[in-house]
Amino acid sequence: MRMARARTTSDVFNAIAEPRRRQILELLATRGALAVGTLVVLLGHPQSAVSKHLGVLRKVGVVAVFKQGKQRVYSLDANRLKTVHDWVKHFEQFWDHHLARIKTLAERRAREHAFVHKSQQQKGPS
Amino acid sequence: MRMARARTTSDVFNAIAEPRRRQILELLATRGALAVGTLVVLLGHPQSAVSKHLGVLRKVGVVAVFKQGKQRVYSLDANRLKTVHDWVKHFEQFWDHHLARIKTLAERRAREHAFVHKSQQQKGPS
DNA sequence: ATATTATAGTCCTATATTGGAATATGTCAA
DNA sequence: TTGACATATTCCAATATAGGACTATAATAT
Structure with missing residues (x-):
């Protein structure tokens, strides 16, 4: 078929x-x-x-x-277009600006985390 | 062609x-x-x-x-999906809840306007 | 009734798309 | 190099779609 x-x-x-x-x-x-x-x-x-x-x-x-x-x-009769809207909306978080922000944040956090673990566990007050 | x-x-x-x-x-x-x-x-x-x-x-x-x-x-690589998002977004205002609200508001306003013109031109303080 | 106007639908053809099978390409391992 | 594996691509057949020309239908006017 x-x-x-x-x-x-x-x-x-x-x-x-x-x-x-x-x-x-x-x-x-x-x-x-x-x-x-x-x-x-x-x-x-x-x-x-x-x-x-x-x-x-x-x-x-x-x-x-x-x-x-x-x-x-x-x-x-735009109601069914909402389906499309809802679908693409899922991907909102992956658009560049979002992505860039989220990614760098995540990476920084990961790096800091790793660093803390590798070195002396000092916690800054920031 | x-x-x-x-x-x-x-x-x-x-x-x-x-x-x-x-x-x-x-x-x-x-x-x-x-x-x-x-x-x-x-x-x-x-x-x-x-x-x-x-x-x-x-x-x-x-x-x-x-x-x-x-x-x-x-x-x-979701950037190009933004195109779709932006397109459907134009129709947001036409989805049911929006539509219902906007439409009835507009209609009521139109009716009131017509009424005012047909009768005595009284302006309420609202 | 008939003509006219507005729109939908039908028939036909060209093309795009899809799936499936088979094959080609590329990458690693022995 | 040879072989195994992962993935892309090619070839083929079935189908959906879109356009164009034409026809059918429906509503109105005469």
Whole structure:
């Protein structure tokens, strides 16, 4: 069996792996709810492409639609993006500035510890 | 020309769209640097698969390798994950609790404003 | 009813990606 | 050098995806 990655339509991570879809989400975030036609204009992509991306985003649950006349107005439904946020957040502590600080601290502590043990156990008041 | 999404090996978002790769990153985060063989055991996937995923993560720059004898030890290089973090962070304000609060506030304000205009323009001291 | 507009969905094709097996490469030990 | 081990890479087949053109559906206007 050849199972590739989880389906685009069922995994938020995969859904936002496509730049155009991220762009759509950004637009919905900054400009509020938008009709498909508006998105088509803003993005400059063919309508069928936009609709298909919206379909993916809809199925994965990061956007919501409602009809307004003959238009379909899409809006952000960002809750599932929190999943992504929570995931990357785990790695926060490993980003450079954090890392540098933590690492040097840890190393210094280790060195001092070793030193104390190797030499005379003198405790400074610092 | 048929350009699909950005290459897995050049886009962090795409790189982490694959669950196994996320799993690898998680392992490197929680257990520190690990040799490929260890990862193979921990993940239970065939070595070639693990190596290939590591290759992607390496090319995209979220892991670093160094040789230790005949082993290759991989470690996290989380800086590029910050990109992802920063991106999703934009949507923070749209998550439910936030959204609910902000939305109702805005709506109430709008309603009050409309009311004031429709009726007698009385300004409370609040 | 019919035309028009807005959008979704379908069909087709090119491409990227993945897994698996087998193989190549590199490193150490005897 | 030869062999054993650790890992990367290559080749192949299956699948998912994306774009493009076209068609279907739905809502509105005439």
